[in-house]
Amino acid sequence: MSVMSAMSLRRHAAPVLVPASVGPVEERVATLSALRCGAAGTVTGVVADDPAVAQRLVDLGFVPGTPVETVRRAPLRDPVVYRVAGYEIALRKAQADCIRIAPTA
Amino acid sequence: MSDHCGPAEPAGVAVAGRRRIALVGSPNSGKTTLFNALTGLRAKTGNYPGVTVTRYQGVAETALGPVVLEDLPGTYSLTAISPDERIVAGVLDPADDSQDTPDALILTLDATTLRRSLRLAAQVLRADLPVCVVVTFTDELTRRQGRLDLAALGRALGVPVLAVVGGRRQQLGELRELLGGPATWSRPLVPPPLDAEAVSGWVDSVLASAGYAAPELDARTRRLDAVLLHPVGGTVVFLATMFVFFQTIFTLAAPVQGLIETGFAALGDQVRASIGVDWLAGLLADGVIGGVGGVVVFLPQIALLFVLISLLEGVGYLARAAFLMDRVMARAGLEGRAFVALLSSFACAIPGIMATRTLPSTRDRIATMMGAPLMTCSARLPVYVLLIGLLVPSDARVGPIGAQGLVMFGLYLGGAVSAMLTAWLFSRLGRSAGPALPFYMEMPPYRLPSARSVLLAVYDACRGFLAKVGKIILGTTVVLWLLLNLPAPSDAELARAGVDPADSSAVASYTIDHSLAADVGRAVEPVFEPLGFDWRINVGVLASLSAREVFVATMGQVAAATNPDDPSQALADLRVQDGPRAGEPLFTAPVLAALLVFFLYALQCMSTIAVLRRESGSWRWPAIAFTYLFALAWTMALLARVVVGAVT
Ligand SMILES: Nc1nc2c(ncn2[C@@H]2O[C@H](COP(=O)(O)OP(=O)(O)OP(=O)(O)O)[C@@H](O)[C@H]2O)c(=O)[nH]1
């Protein structure tokens, strides 16, 4: 996926956009924040206005093809703990919105 | 906790001419643990990503003589977004002239988060430096049914790989051997790729060739989180823990405190009896022993506080606290990590202010720094215990709960709430600055801190406290004693005032009342008069600008001079000397409340001011903080006096 390579190049690169045609039509482009608690999915891409943010999310392990699972919501529903790449990490909704996923049935 | 209440910057080691090896790795991957094991130092560790926020140097013995080892903050990526990460990026960047690039790197890889950690490894291996990989947490990997072939990992990475668990001495031999000659380390034939997608492929292939099986879920962590992160259950457990803690500060520590008190009283008597020179006996017994002893008495409370803090840090609760509080902090325009910085300020505002380095946004950092001095630091503890002891009888209860502990809990809570409101205020004022930076918080599994690490943390805190007593407090105390006892009245003067020169305690109180300190205390009376402070309290408050505990020392001196046999009773018996309240008890409930509240808010700590200057980069912020907090302290103290006066 060319998205990832564009991101890793430079912090000041232009905003990265994922092609809308990722995956079959019935699998609408979903983001990590829409995942129910306990549900799992696979990362398909990271999209953020700020390339530094996208780069950081990738460095944290949100790489296309990686399975991700929602573990727990904070009492006030935000942030949410996710399990990815073998460890657990809490993200705010704003960050989870940047992560595109394909839900696992 | 080695940096207890003192600006901690890179430890000075003779670097010249020696080989320098730096430790890099993800946050919480065990760098500092390894650093401590190799150098024999005691830099702070904890089960929280972001404990180390500064460079730390030490000397490690190797097979071929000593090398300088450098501990660095943890980072998820060499593309830095926060000041602590910029330190790492700067050290590794050969183009950065402000710091010398090290000769070699030790890269720590947490075996339980290997898939993520290898992405950092790919970046580090591209730096043109010899790298040696130390795999940590292999004990936990095995416990959680994971698998990793170290030799194969070494072949796949193309660099030396070995495992060290928790810095265990018996595993360090081979590493010391290696550290002797980085020039001989194998280097990867082809450096790992740069492109993010290619890195993923590289990580996959490395993991496959190393026969890596990721660890299973940590069942213990899941069960604990189900309770501790539960909206209701978690809050109840947290508050209950705090409650029990503040009770123990009084009940558990009091007997030990009594022992120390008796010891110092006996010592004072001994000195008075055995030294013939009056003024010297006075200086030693009242000034040094009365003042310094008055502060040392609170050692048990300090020790207890640090047991609690180091347990919270070692177990892995801090990351949870950040997670739980993030939404609340978002209201204040801040984030969960800012809460952890505030939480660290329970020990001392200085590590708290330093911890703001983990925050990517400048505005968040300044706002958090402004709030940190309001958290109840360990220096306030002696002041609070002393004043609460005067305010509330030790057997007073509210239901089953000791009232003293309750008041203490209230003060801690008041400090925390005020800190958050202050942070909110300053984050509002600084609204415009900077883009929204990402919030993420790794949640490490719960881990049992070793008894050794807890004991060392407590020991270091106690030693730091005593060192502070020995330096700042002893010094100020002696100066204070001089100010309180000069000028010495002549016999003629005493006769004129109708004081019997043979009655030593009458002479002592006459001397103090007409001392230089009394002049100073009276001079600032217009400022503090509305709060009900008399000149003696004023002197204590002014002196405590150097360090808060000096207030306790001042009161100790005044008390020791008035009634050497029972200093604590002496304080309760003090009377107002002049003005409209003359003759009334000095420490009434409204005045005590005003004093407690004043200490809650006022910024009376030179080291905090110095660190604020360093971390914010200008005198502007410390000046603002001092003025703001003084105004707040005065206003809130007045409010407390009026309210308590109306109630009682
Ligand atoms: N079980 C186990 N625990 C370890 C090991 N190494 C370190 N720890 C613990 O893990 C925690 C983190 O260790 P630190 O040495 O503070 O980690 P760090 O890499 O310096 O972390 P930061 O300074 O936050 O980047 C501490 O509580 C250590 O006691 C290990 O090999 N096995």
Ligand SMILES: [Mg+2]
């Ligand atoms: Mg560290």
